[in-house]
Amino acid sequence: MELMAGGQETGTSPPITVTATPPTTVTGNPPSPPITVTSNPPSSGNPGSPPPPPPGCPPATPSSDWAAQDQAVKDALQTAQGDQSGVDRAIDDWETVASAANAHNIDPAMLAAIGIRETNFRDINQNGGGLGRGVFQIDLGAHPDVTEAQANDLSFAANYAANILQQNQATLAAQYPNFTAEQLQQATAASYNFGTGNISGNPETIDQGTSGNNYGSNIQALMPAFKDPVTGLTPKAGTSNGGKDGC
Known part of the structure; x- marks a missing residue:
């Protein structure tokens, strides 16, 4: 009822027509298709392990098992008065060993083997008060250009x-020039112990006069500790010094 000013009624108001709003139809989104989760296949080896080497290539570093599973290497270690711990130390420092050997076109396996023969790959002074220092027992008397600190530094000494x-x-x-590659390798290893002047050129007497009369051959027997038994190659070496280019 409408009221006029002063509060007087003017009469009955016309009926109010109420129109109902039609019900709202809610259309939901169509159901989403099921989510398919594709998992990657499990990788071989330990999580975080390096990928396998390319075909025909050795691993990036030697394996401790190469020495541990080779009886000939075990015998050579005994001859050298070394052991598996020395092999493991050389493997731990393989980047340094390989870098030095590659820079001079020498098989890293030979360089590591010499470190085993000299000190079981330890940074020590020569027994008996001699002047040999470091892993490679650089003689400070024979090499006065080398300081004791340098001889004890693995990178420099290698x-x-x-x-x-x-x-x-x-x-x-x-x-x-008559030496075969193997004989030249033995003679080169032997020369680290007693120089080149003591080698006569007779392949049968290469080691005579070296420590134990077996230095060169012992180095050769130790080298498989650092060579892949599958490929016969030295990790991180090139084709010209015991490994394979491109590996």
Whole structure:
């Protein structure tokens, strides 16, 4: 009822027509298709393990098992008065060993084997008060250009030892072209112990006069500790020094 000013009624108001709003139809989104989760297949090996080497290539570093599972290497370690711990130390420092050897075109396996023969790959002073220092027992008397600190530094000493081997190998190859590759390798290893002047060129007497009369052959027997038994190659070495280019 409508009221006029002053509060007087004017009469009955017309009926109010109420129109109902039609019900709202709610149309939901169509159901989503089921989500398919595709999981990656489980990887082989331990999580975070490096990928396998390319076909025909050795692993990036030697395996401790190569020495542990090779009886000939075990015998060579005994001859060298070394053991598996020395092999493991060389493997732990493989980047340094391989870098030095590659820089002088020497098989890293030979350089590591010399470290085993000299000190079981330990940074020590020569027994008996001699002047040999470091893993490679650089003689400070015979090499006055080397300081004690340098001889005790693995990177410096590895490069210095590899340079000696490179120079000796070149000298022996020129003097004794009749040597086979294996004989030249033995003579080069032996020369680290007693120089090139003590090698006569007779393959049968290469080691005579070396420590134990077996230095060169013992180094060769130790080298498989650092060579892939499947490929026969040295990790991180090139084709010209015991490994394979491109690996």
